[in-house]
Amino acid sequence: MAVLSTYNLSVVKRDRLLFEQVNISVQQGALLYVKGPNGAGKTSLLRVLTGLVAADSGDVLFEQQNIKECAQRYQQQLIYFGHKLGVNHTLSAVENLRFWCAVHNVKVSDTKIYEVLELLGLVGLEDVAVGSLSAGQQRRTALARFWLKTESKLWILDEPFTALDTQGIRVLSQKLVEYLSQGGAVIMTSHQSLELDYPTQELTLEYRI
Numbered sequence: 400m401a402v403l404s405t406y407n408l409s410v411v412k413r414d415r416l417l418f419e420q421v422n423i424s425v426q427q428g429a430l431l432y433v434k435g436p437n438g439a440g441k442t443s444l445l446r447v448l449t450g451l452v453a454a455d456s457g458d459v460l461f462e463q464q465n466i467k468e469c470a471q472r473y474q475q476q477l478i479y480f481g482h483k484l485g486v487n488h489t490l491s492a493v494e495n496l497r498f499w500c501a502v503h504n505v506k507v508s509d510t511k512i513y514e515v516l517e518l519l520g521l522v523g524l525e526d527v528a529v530g531s532l533s534a535g536q537q538r539r540t541a542l543a544r545f546w547l548k549t550e551s552k553l554w555i556l557d558e559p560f561t562a563l564d565t566q567g568i569r570v571l572s573q574k575l576v577e578y579l580s581q582g583g584a585v586i587m588t589s590h591q592s593l594e595l596d597y598p599t600q601e602l603t604l605e606y607r608i
């Protein structure tokens with residue numbers, strides 16, 4: 400059974416048809432790589448897939464049920480990583496992650512949060528206000544969610560490698576492959592060429608005038 404599928408999705412922005420009749424089916428353990436030039440509609444598609452924005456036509460199905468009818472169950476099983484990190488700049492990395500875990504009903508100890516931040520190269524910065532961290536360190540803080548929320552069936556990631564250095568890209572790539580190998584499904588965009596040691600499905604959106 401597909402984890403996520405769409406039926407004839409179309410989205411229009413400012414009178415421009417970004418895409419139409421998009422039909423995808425992402426199974427457990429599958430990676431869908433959404434490609435296309437700037438402005439083609441990749442972020443718009445991902446936001447529709449998360450349920451944050453409605454499509455102009457078509458449906459999004461989570462395990463064959465329309466996401467409008469299973470919104471709560473869907474949100475419990477989804478991690479969305481968008482352009483906006485959703486971190487509070489006045490709170491520290493630890494405080495941000497404690498808050499995110501509480502909101503998402505993820506039960507973790509502080510010890511686990513510190514362990515994950517160490518893995519992500521943030522030792523000594525755990526208690527510093529996130530607004531004082533570098534762009535890559537802020538993204539690493541937000542990426543920690545993927546190590547903390549262990550039960551999820553789908554990750555939707557918009558440009559997750561942006562601002563990460565080589566080591567950060569390697570750590571995240573390993574995590575993605577581990578998650579996929581354990582049956583997770585991933586839909587992602589990236590302007591960097593994907594160098595994951597994992598089979599990839601591709602969807603290319605063209606820029607339409």
Ligand SMILES: Nc1ncnc2c1ncn2[C@@H]1O[C@H](COP(=O)(O)OP(=O)(O)OP(=O)(O)O)[C@@H](O)[C@H]1O
Nearest residue numbers: 412413417435436437438439440441442443444590
């Ligand atoms: N809320 C909105 N209101 C009006 N137009 C929008 C809105 N969101 C996106 N657009 C327009 O839709 C088009 C596609 O934007 P989108 O962010 O989906 O592209 P993208 O393929 O993700 O681009 P990039 O590679 O630059 O991130 C752009 O021309 C953008 O201006």
